[in-house]
Amino acid sequence: MLDDALKTQLAAYLERLVAPIELVASLDGSESSAELRALLETVAALSPKITLSESADARMPSFAIQRADDASVAVRFAGIPLGHEFTSLVLALLQVSGYPPKVEQALIDAVKGLDGEFHFESYFSLSCGNCPDVVQALNLMAVLNPRITHAAIDGALFQAEVEAREVMAVPAVFLNGQPFGSGRMELAQIVAKLDTGAEVRAAEAIKAKAPFDVLIVGGGPAGAAAAIYAARKGIRTGIAAERFGGQVMDTMGIENLVAVTETEGPKLAAELERNVRANGVDLMNLQRAEALVPAGADGLVEVKLASGASLKSKTVILATGARWRTMNVPGEDLYRNKGVAFCPHCDGPLFKGKRVAVIGGGNSGVEAAIDLAGLVAHVTLLEFDVKLRADEVLQRKLRSLPNVAVITNAQTTEVTGDGQRVDGLVYTDRGTGESKRVDLEGVFVQIGLLPNTEWLKGTIELTPRGEIVTDDKGHTSLPGVFAAGDATTEPYKQIVVAMGGGSTAALSAFDHLIRHSAPAAAAPVGTPETA
Structure with a gap:
């Protein structure tokens, strides 16, 4: 064994x-x-x-x-x-x-x-x-x-x-x-x-913190990279993260990270945290940002937290990442964790021998269908477009599986259930307009990501899709505020790209500090920079 x-x-x-x-x-x-x-x-x-x-x-x-x-x-x-x-x-x-x-x-x-x-x-x-x-x-x-x-x-x-x-x-x-x-x-x-007093005590401790030189909001690959690059400049650096590791924590197989043959999301997140802490970064986990206040007369940007505390910094890097996009159809919220799921790796074994659907024909959806086919009785994959969008190698593997059915040009309109758990879904055939039903016990939603930027509306420039508008150096529409990763207009939502974006944002923030103010007391640093 x-x-x-x-x-x-x-x-x-x-x-x-x-x-x-x-x-x-x-x-x-x-x-x-x-x-x-x-x-x-x-x-x-x-x-x-x-x-x-x-x-x-x-x-x-x-x-x-x-x-x-x-x-x-x-x-x-x-x-x-x-x-x-x-x-x-x-x-x-x-x-x-x-x-x-x-x-x-x-x-x-x-x-x-x-x-x-x-x-x-x-x-x-x-x-x-x-x-x-x-x-x-x-x-x-x-x-x-x-x-x-x-x-x-x-x-x-x-x-x-x-x-x-x-x-x-x-x-x-x-x-x-x-x-x-x-x-x-x-x-x-x-x-x-x-x-119940623990959260109050944590908020009081945060309120007592001195202003940072660079404050990163978000703890995924972009946020971690930004923190490491900033701290190695010898400046006071902090991270406020709702969930350190971010979306990476839900990613199992990672085989395209440069210089790493293969790893898993939680392992990568643990390494990122170890590196962040080793560089003296003040890591404040389980802290959700609720508002961004532009710099005032004191030259400090303020980030208000859901706990009631707030943090101030000379510069801020927004790296809030993204979350699973939902279908926004009747029954989806009602049956979340009662048959509606978003992580096939985590929840797939609970549907052993049952019939499930996967919503989405991109790489994530097809990979989910392939993985689930080895566990469940039958998989129905539904794609809104007239054809699948996944890589051809994945599509060939999918087509080879005997217990998978693919339905394209299909718009899911409802998740149905008996009040306790899912018993099916309804979709519209976009070619004929006909409404059809599939009897099943699980629905895995794999239709992409939604940026975690709702709290920034009205404060910073966002695209109609909610992405933070940045230039090639990570600048946003607010002076002293930078952004990186999946929450931005960066077109390629990849771990290595997010890390590069975070590093760029940190270097831009340091350049801003040099040009506009003197850094605060130096933070502990790690080994000399070699790259």
Whole structure:
């Protein structure tokens, strides 16, 4: 199950175990239980501080990781945590043993101070890139606070449970048996939902910050590149991001990033964050911008945040990226996460053996249909245009699949359901005007991106599509305000292009500072610039 290279790597990590731990398995006669037993036996054999035992549990196959001398320090996995969840397994082993987490002390104290009984259950899929963040955050909470428990459950292995709880998108979190949240959540977000004073305290801390030389709004590839280039100039640099990593967090296979043969979005985002922090950038995550106020008499641009706090800076770089475009048809919002989904990698396994549709015939849509065809009973791909727009190599692969139907010249007009979940969609044949229905249980929307710029309307020049108008140096219509990435008029929405745009915007912002004002106190910098 684990190859020799992975065993060697895991053994090296397990040398960091602090206290002895016990793996307590709950197994039956199924094939998946046999696979889990093999995995646990392999893990236990790699360290003398790990023992393996068995005990019954309601979910099988499952296992608990618990401190040998204190069973209250424990987490549970229902399933086989490989794929994206293998890192969650490794971290759980270390943290249950007492290995210190790489988390700010203030956040650790907040988790320890939570008062009440919190029994979490999270549903994940092994192909979901967002799920590990949630699983790892909840696991850590269970380790830090004895009043918190957590079971991470592979939805693909516990289909009956998933259907009974109407889980149709992952990650999905339940607290004390009731829905708590869905989608990617970080530790700070979960704590804020449980501790209402946390957001207020964070806002007060932001209000106390001194003005920046360069403030970047957005934490995707463009924002990260801008921050690194600005900080390396020795100037005070900050990032305010609603979700560090941005759209990259939802991108699995990345094979066209120069000098990187292949990677995955969450891994790339983690590397970007590591690089940003190493250069002394003040990273303020989970902060949504609501208004941009042009520079006044003090020469400072102001960015107002949803938390009630605001930040000021001599220059601002807008790198807010984009989000999935929606169809804007009846039923789409009603059945979001109840059959309407946007991430085939994350949610595809929940539709195993079912009929689904993919909306969109570009590269994203065709790739989604190809991926889903290996999981579901049947895929219907609907494209508004008279022909698919995806690369020919993808179209050839799509045409080779026996369980895929392609409908072109089709305008989706409604997503239907029984009030609880999707049961079909209605589309209009644009050639004949005839309305037709397709019976299915899932709809994956893949029709492009929408720039996150609504909050800028009336303040800065935008195109009719909502893109920020920039020149070749990243200047916007406001002096001292620059922009980069997918939120701008840059025609090529690619990671490497966004990184280049962010770097250009940072250099332009530095040039603006030199010409118009003296920089503030220098920020810590990394290694000397070599490129």
